[in-house]
Amino acid sequence: MFSEAMKELITTASILWKVDPDSLFAVIEVESSGKPLVKVQERSEPAITFNKHHFYRRLSGAKLETAIREGLALPHDEPNINPVTQSARWRMLARAIEIDRKAAYEATFWGMGRILGAHWAWLGFGSVDALVREARVGPQGQLSLMMRFIEKADLIGTLRMQDWERFALSYRGPSDDHSEYRKQLAQAYRRQTSRRSGQAQQGSQPECAxxxxxxxxxxxxxxxxxxxxxxxxxxxxxxxxxxxxxxxxxxxxxxxxxxxxxx
Missing domain, CATH: 1.10.10 (Arc Repressor Mutant, subunit A)
Known part of the structure; x- marks a missing residue:
């Protein structure tokens, strides 16, 4: 699931922020399966999820009418469904950018931690474009974004305690799938700790060595x-x-x- 480079990068972050690396591995596994980059027309780009509800709220007038007509903007009571492939998601984002670049970037979840572009000012960026540039730098930029969000949301201590109930509520916010998200985080954490325990019993060197x-x-x-x-x-x-x-x-x-x- 995680490449060696990703394991080393995540472990580095765990040391800098003094959290159990398995906690970070668990969050990233659930959010992105440890795959921060995808191929889009021969380019390496961040994995994304486009949110039609957020796009809807950021548009008005003719732009909103166009977005609704093309299935890019939806009121909150309609399901937000993304294409399965990342290439199709990037094509959808490209069309949304043609309608309104800022709104499209703000309505997109970026990278391994699925950080919403709309948080750019809250996270200390000068523009949503700056946040997007950080995500497109590569895995380091995406992990930096994720840790910046976790710090800003005061979730470092929550991660240290593996309080998945509070983490799930704060990281994604209250939603219908909150309980399922909490379970996924807890299960992913158990998988990570079991894997590391198995390595220790076999006498092999864990990634964090x-x-x-x-x-x-x-x-x-x-x-x-x-x-x-x-x-x-x-x-x-x-x-x-x-x-x-x-x-x-x-x-x-x-x-x-x-x-x-x-x-």
Whole structure:
């Protein structure tokens, strides 16, 4: 489900925000199955969900009439159904953009954490375009968006406690499927912890034993953050402990940290 690069990136975020990595894995599994990027006309793009209810609320006059006529805008009491394939969803978004770019972006859920574009100002972006650019950077940008939302919604502590009831209510808001969403999160978390427990019993190395590549232990991340050292200093110390070849990996790790924090 998760690529090695995704596992390493999510584990890095778990250290920065001091949460159980299995909690993050669980949320991302339920939201996007760990697949942040899709191929759209030979381009890598974020996975998206277009919300016709949100688009409806952001339009008026001739634009709203056009969107309703083309099945892109619906009142809240009608079901919001997206095409199965991401290519079809992106084609739907492209048509919505022709009607109203800002409203279309705001009505879209972006990336691995399914962050709604309409939250751009609340999350500290200067425009919805800036939020979309962050999502289109790649997995790092999408995970940064997700963690920014979790922080802003005061859900870090909730994740640490695995309080899936409160997390489900706050992350997606009250809805008819709230109870099912809570169950999905709890089940995904149990799957993640069981997998890691199974690895430990078999004596294999879990994904969280390394990051950036197999030569860089996660301890280097923790030490780097605590000491606030420059990369050359950390590289020198890590090479003494873990052998040569960690410098490039550590530089990439620092880049990940900056991207995850939105630096």
């Amino acid at each position: 390394s990051a950036a590549n197999k030569e860089l232990p996660l301890a280097c991340f923790v030490e780097a953050e605590a000491a606030d050292e420059e990369v050359p200093q950390i590289s020198s110390r890590c090479e003494t402990t873990h052998g040569k070849g960690v410098s490039t990996a550590l530089q990439r790790a620092r880049t990940w940290i900056d991207q995850l924090r939105g630096s």
